[in-house]
Amino acid sequence: MKPVVVIGFGGFGREIAWLAKECGRSVLGFLDDGIEPGRKGDYAVLGHSSTWVDYPDAEFVVAIGNPRVRRRVVERLDAEGMDKFTTLVHPSVKMDDSVVIGEGALICAGCMATVDIKIGRHVILNLNVTVGHDDVIEDFVTVAPMVALSGNVTLESGVEVGTGAAIRQGVVMSSGSMLGMGGVLTKDAEPNRVYIGSPAKPFKELPEFI
Template structure:
């Protein structure tokens, strides 16, 4: 197994098909992250992995974009387009965890369950790990071993994930964040650029950690924390993300 060959939901313990498979893919969103995912998919295809992607186009909730092109690909419509195209996989190019969760829940409500797991060819991926469907791992991410990454997680460029980490569903890890070993990050948490999380720390669900923060002690759910060491500066009601 190399770090380059990943099916839509990736578990290195699972056997993989030896023949190349091509799947159709739609990217949800047309903003900066969505366009970065287009580049990521092109890099996957160029690397000659066992799964390649034919990009059908973009899906966007802004009706003004429908019928236009982005990166020379058509904006096909809203996610309802998938009802007539149930075999198309999707990747959600939206960084904010609450919005990403709402989009995924809408897709599930439509009965659509084909979510692509995308891992850049330059990412270093451990062999004894679990990575959920719909997760995106970007260029030059470094990971080690025995960690779990949930569904629809976004790990941005040059971030680090260490041993025995547990990243729950819909987590976003911004560029160059460093997560030490034995860390638990709750559902929907947004970890800022260049943030550092020390060994053994637990961060509660739907918490926002500011850029450059140093998390030396566990943080509660539903707060915003900044600084070095990171301290909560704002609390939110449970369910604020819904």
């Protein structure tokens, strides 16, 4: 298996380096656009993300939790000709063969996805997320730890779901919307709007995702 380079040297990036190791991959180091290259404790920051071409034998993941920032970085790398994104699924994850997972997706320890589920490109499912039947999770969605998605839920591109939130069956979160931690979403969410509470209500607006 090819070694992995993690793009994004934050706390989440270090968690994803651990995920890669749990998946039996070696980790060459990190690329980050805002940090001077060099050794940082046990970790090696190799350079700016555009230096990915210097690692022809590696595969890459983008470990940036914010969907808007992640999409910007991925689109720039796509434009630079990047064709080496890899997908990491922790060995503890349980899912049926009917689950389809897109390139660059990161599925962390303890997640469970049942049947007929679509998970898009560069989706992040953090620790212990449960995903119900027929859910559609589009590109660049970020789901925080301990979230419960009922069946037939749609999370459109760039949606973010906070820690410990729950979503009722059949609900659609439109592109760029967000559910705050602990929220219980019982109705569809408008695009680029944050919801909080139980039952969740609109809280504030976010910049356009598309």
